[in-house]
Amino acid sequence: MPGLKLYSVSDSPPTLAVRMLLAALDLPHELVDVDFAAGEHLTESYAQINPQKEVPCIDDNGFLLSESVAILQYLADRYGKNEDLYPRDPQKRAVVNHRLVFNLSTYYQYISEYVMAPIFYAYERTALGLKKTNIGLSVFNTILERNATKFAAGDEMTIADLALVAATMCLEAINFDVSPYPRVARWYADFKGDFPSLWRVAERGMKEIRQFDRDPPDLSGLNHPIHPTSKKRTNH
Numbered sequence: 001m002p003g004l005k006l007y008s009v010s011d012s013p014p015t016l017a018v019r020m021l022l023a024a025l026d027l028p029h030e031l032v033d034v035d036f037a038a039g040e041h042l043t044e045s046y047a048q049i050n051p052q053k054e055v056p057c058i059d060d061n062g063f064l065l066s067e068s069v070a071i072l073q074y075l076a077d078r079y080g081k082n083e084d085l086y087p088r089d090p091q092k093r094a095v096v097n098h099r100l101v102f103n104l105s106t107y108y109q110y111i112s113e114y115v116m117a118p119i120f121y122a123y124e125r126t127a128l129g130l131k132k133t134n135i136g137l138s139v140f141n142t143i144l145e146r147n148a149t150k151f152a153a154g155d156e157m158t159i160a161d162l163a164l165v166a167a168t169m170c171l172e173a174i175n176f177d178v179s180p181y182p183r184v185a186r187w188y189a190d191f192k193g194d195f196p197s198l199w200r201v202a203e204r205g206m207k208e209i210r211q212f213d214r215d216p217p218d219l220s221g222l223n224h225p226i227h228p229t230s231k232k233r234t235n236h
Ligand SMILES: N[C@@H](CCC(=O)N[C@@H](CS)C(=O)NCC(=O)O)C(=O)O
Pocket: 009, 011, 012, 013, 014, 015, 041, 053, 054, 055, 056, 066, 067, 068, 069, 104, 224
């Protein structure tokens, strides 16, 4: 079917960042649910779509693109009605890119390891993971404080906020207290208050993650190429 497709898992934070952008752009698209529990993303047929065997991935009339940052940048460039969400000015754009890469390499990376991996795979939440999560929060808090901006890359919301909100909602899902990071707490509350319809997209995923944290899915049948799945967690 022609048009824009998004290969998606409903509680995937990077996918939810893309879904918030699709909502912000009011862009018609088809959501293609990838059945993680059945290992659909690990199949050779899905690898034809995304060799990384991950979501999100888009198919824009035959143009395949994975990696949420690349997708956010592409969709904002291609379909943005103006440049607010992804400015064209080189320095403003560089700041947005910085926040996106900070999220990908550090902030969400740490949150993903600490919050998400132990829900779905046979990992424990460790003191080191907690330390790294706090370091990510502390750096983000400092960035917001030093620049004294309402949003992550300035006073306007950009695609960087979508990625960072999708990461932060994982912390909310496990009732992680972000109040020691007041700028982060305020930024997160501001996003929810200013963009309630976008927040609703992320909130559904947050609630699913919260439910899975209480009752983790059993993925032991997956035979995952990277992650251990054999041990069903009992400590949450
Ligand atoms: N760097 C990628 C990360 C995507 C990612 O981590 N996707 C997860 C779902 S949230 C996934 O597909 N994992 C595959 C797996 O666990 O087997 C991006 O930002 O798009």
